[in-house]
Amino acid sequence: MRWVAETATWYAVLLLAWLAMLSSRAAEELVAGAVCALPTAVVAVAARRAIRRAWRPRPAWATWPLLLVPAVPADTARLLGRVLPGLLRTRAVGGRTRGAAGGRTRGTAGRNRSAGRTRGTATPPGEPAARRDLRRAWGTIVLSATPGSVVLRWPADGPAVLHVLGSGRPSPERTVTR
Known part of the structure; x- marks a missing residue:
């Protein structure tokens, strides 16, 4: 279940980063961000697990x-x-x-x-x-x-x-x- 929480965290971070860079909040842009953030979050979690590192920031x-x-x-x-x-x-x-x-x-x-x-x-x-x-x-x-x-x-x-x-x-x- 940790991977679900980690994927959800990455999804939220990536979607917020996408939204922060938008000049206007068109529906198409929101959908594109939401759609692209999910596979990117999955890849981010898979990459972190592949390198077997748990980054623990202060x-x-x-x-x-x-x-x-x-x-x-x-x-x-x-x-x-x-x-x-x-x-x-x-x-x-x-x-x-x-x-x-x-x-x-x-x-x-x-x-x-x-x-x-x-x-x-x-x-x-x-x-x-x-x-x-x-x-x-x-x-x-x-x-x-x-x-x-x-x-x-x-x-x-x-x-x-x-x-x-x-x-x-x-x-x-x-x-x-x-």
Whole structure:
């Protein structure tokens, strides 16, 4: 009977995800979501059983998406602070990029200026394998959802390697990796 509850949970999550992405609530869209969520939920349960892992998240991990609320605007401001000056200095003229004074320029990409840096972030030692794998999967989604960072790799036995735009608060990677 556990598989029924697990399938129902996956069905609800998948249907809610579908509904969250709809721009309008047409009947056809609701039916399509309801029809597609069931076989997808069955496959999700079968896949989890095939890998023989029971992911047991910590309840605090459900709050990780809340970290995105302040992080996305802050990272967007950092990104615009780096990109806008270069865009304002250049303009396209006849298919060529010219500086504001009219002289040729290579644009912001040709300046060889570092747009960010790579950083390794340690993860907690001694976690059970299933929990560690879930932390890596869920953490990769959360950390890569902001414009200021992307997870380059996160090996099972090592630290998360991130490319970050800049430093500053908020810093979701500190919460996700501890």
